[in-house]
């Protein structure tokens with residue numbers, strides 16, 4: 162869907178990201194760009210395919226054998242692959258071709274299928290099923306080279322990281338926000354993780370969980386800075402608790418977005434990503450989301466907006482950011498007994514301290530940083 166110039170740039174970025182993933186995991190290999198494909202050469206194909214299938218923008222990765230684009234060579238490698246890997250079931254040869262050759266992709270399917278059959282018919286009882294095969298021998302023939310492979314390891318899809326401007330990700334140490342941050346990354350946006358320490362209103366291991374989940378996200382982005390901004394917000398949470406009634410949680414959210422906006426301005430981020438979903442909490446009703454949005458001029462992105470908790474948990478499990486927790490989350494204690502579910506902007510502003518934006522500025526300015534890749538997260542004063 163992209164122009165060739167944009168596609169070229171995106172592929173270049175993807176190649177760099179995959180090289181970083183390989184280097185980070187100690188896997189040898191050089192990434193070569195071909196149109197619509199990236200080829201990793203001189204590598205451990207298995208490990209490289211795993212690493213590549215973690216790169217945002219990759220649809221699938223296949224450990225493959227490279228061969229000259231001649232029918233004899235292709236069928237030779239197909240026969241060898243079949244002898245190595247085929248044990249049972251119906252098979253198909255799925256061939257694609259681009260460039261000038263003196264055969265068609267149908268020819269490769271037919272002649273290649275014959276070669277596979279002959280390679281295994283003495284030892285097994287092969288069957289062909291082109292519609293629903295158990296084993297697919299894939300062949301991709303290009304102008305200079307052909308590839309033979311058996312597997313497609315699913316990648317995340319999306320767009321290469323770094324092809325969008327960054328977003329501040331509000332990461333709480335809960336289940337949802339790391340999934341939301343991941344989904345922002347999946348669409349190409351690097352993230353600047355921000356954690357608000359709620360002091361007495363936060364659970365004792367929230368910070369550790371927030372840093373731990375960012376560490377996991379950082380595994381997908383070894384060439385990006387994933388420094389966590391830790392904002393001391395306990396004092397302000399306490400004041401909201403003491404001074405604001407029914408609309409307290411709305412003011413707290415507004416405060417959070419204001420902090421995020423300050424950090425966004427400082428870091429060049431162009432939006433905020435959160436783990437909010439419609440109706441998940443009183444502050445996340447459709448009405449209240451509209452009220453809190455007005456605290457910031459930046460767009461608030463909510464990738465989980467319409468997901469059910471079970472869907473979010475399934476994604477968190479896949480990502481390995483899911484931490485089972487029975488801990489009573491801090492926000493519940495901060496919340497009043499009967500929180501507003503149909504807030505109005507005017508009433509919320511009316512009830513909150515006028516100094517809220519100054520609080521947010523002060524809190525953002527005194528943020529400290531935690532390197533999630535450090536030993537148990539290294540804390541530095543900014």
Ligand SMILES: Nc1ncnc2c1ncn2[C@@H]1O[C@H](COP(=O)(O)OP(=O)(O)OP(=O)(O)O)[C@@H](O)[C@H]1O
Nearest residue numbers: 331332333335336337338355356357435436437492
């Ligand atoms: N202490 C915090 N630091 C940073 N962001 C936070 C914090 N608390 C909440 N948020 C942001 O606000 C969103 C909604 O808050 P909510 O109270 O539902 O969070 P939670 O249930 O504690 O955690 P999560 O939404 O990650 O499961 C979070 O997804 C996150 O983006």
